[in-house]
Amino acid sequence: MVLPIIHTLQLSFLSLLFFTFILITTISYTPLTKLLYFLLTTHLHFFLLFSLCTLISIYYNYHTRPHRVFLLNYTCYKPPPHRKCSYKISDSYVLRNVHLVKKSIDFMRNIYLKSGLGDETYGPPFIFEDDDDGDNNNNNNNNNTKNVPTLKSANQEAREGVFSSIDELLGKTLIDPRSIDVVIVTCGGFSPSPSLSSLVVNRYNLRSDVKTYNLSGMGCSSGVLSIDFAARVLRGSRKVQNALIVITESITLNWYHGENRSMLVTNCIFRVGCAAAIISNNPKLFKRAKMELIHSLRTHHGADDSSYRAAIQEEDEKGITGISLTKDLLHQHIKILAPRVLPLTQITNYIYSIIMSTILPQSKFKPVVPDFTTAFQHMCIHTGGKAVIEQVSRVLKLSDEVTEAAKMTLNRFGNTSSSLVFYELAYFEAQKGKVKKGDKMWMIAFGTGFKVGSLVWKWIQDSNQDYDNPWNDCIHNYPLKVW
DSSP, X not given: OHHHHHHHHHHHHHHHHHHHHHHHHHHHTOHHHXXXXXXXXXXXXXXXXXXXXXXXXXXXXXXXXXXXXXXXXXXXXXXXXXXXOOHHHHHHHHHHOXXXXXXXXXXXXXXXXXXXXXXXXXXXXXXXXXXXXXXXXGGGGSXXXXXXXXXXXXXXXXXXXXXXXXXXXXHHHOOOGGGOOEEEEEESSOOOSSOHHHHHHHHHTOOTTOEEEEEOSOGGGHHHHHHHHHHHHHHTOSSOOEEEEEEEOOSGGGOOOSSOHHHHHHHHHBOOOEEEEEEEOOGGGGGGOSEEEEEEEEEXXXXXXXXXXXXXXXXXXXXOEEEEEOOOOOHHHHHHHHHHHSOHHHHHHHHHHHHXXXXXXXXXXXXXXXXXXXXXXXXXXXXXXXHHHHHHHHHHTOOTTTTHHHHHHHHHHOBOGGGHHHHHHHHHHHSTTSSOTTOEEEEEEEETTTEEEEEEEEESSOOOOOTTOTTTTTGGGOSOSOO
């Protein structure tokens, strides 16, 4: 995407230089002006050659510039009410689980109560299944073939979220499934065969030449990264116009029943969620779209060993598979993004503070933290957990008002992994009059590897509260006074 922009700038500069030269020579009316005028008016071949070069330059500029990419619409999956996973239901489930020892249960209770999650989040299907013998008091004498994560229940979880999200999305956008050119499905911890993208093609009878991509192992950043991926495909081709992105995660197969505390944390904060979106470069659909993507950035810090192991799936000392969470990284990503989006005054102050802190290391000068609220009116921050929100808020010096959407989304839906930033987006839209035409919104998410992704959107029209907004029945209860 950067190369076409450079070419456009070069061409624009040369054009400006050329027309400046023509203007100066015309005003001064030098012999060179007379010669140019004489050639253009008396020599037809010279005039045609000059015109041809001008047309070629305009044509090249038009066809090499990246196409505008915009979000036509999106949906967030809202499971049925009987899948609500309150503290009481969670506690009841872990007490029935014969694999969990008391020490692990006590630890998870403590984490849950401090996590910021409320009682309205949603759990995977297997948690709500009845025991085989119908007697919860005989757990020591049976193998609990129900209430146990299985491939069948993982497939059920995936199908419910994916199909519901896409059905709602196609209904809202009135897009013919046969007009979809690209399908991207991302699910970090569940990669069945056939793939989830093949499942979508089969379910919706998509064209045989549709391009499909199935992303896995990218963690909570994969939602943002899949939008960036689709946008790069759409910017480079007018033949490829509509991309369907499905963002989900499998809670079922990531359930951990060992004793490693860093792995037990995932049981406490991750919840069921799924989002689907259609982005397009078709100019005819521009007026119907919600937002235009004006910047995207992805950084990968996997070259550093500690960054690589920040969130990793591995076996504990007893051979039980789980995902270990250790830390989050942000500073390097911000250093790259800031010059692209911040106002000149903020960039100048930031550079000045760096220079002064380098020249006078013993002084009180420290690099200032740029004020990102000068670049964005709204922010959707990856709500990996209460500690993650607090860390991002501390690093970027964000107020409680700015991080409100992240906190309330964590409380209402828990950590739905890569789809969570879209639940935050829905939170903004559920507040009537909150988002206006021309406002800029920043989505940022972090994932395994260690990867960080950013999307910068510009609203094409005032936001509206869609009939399927997952906050419709509860937005009146938010924001919470105590979190």
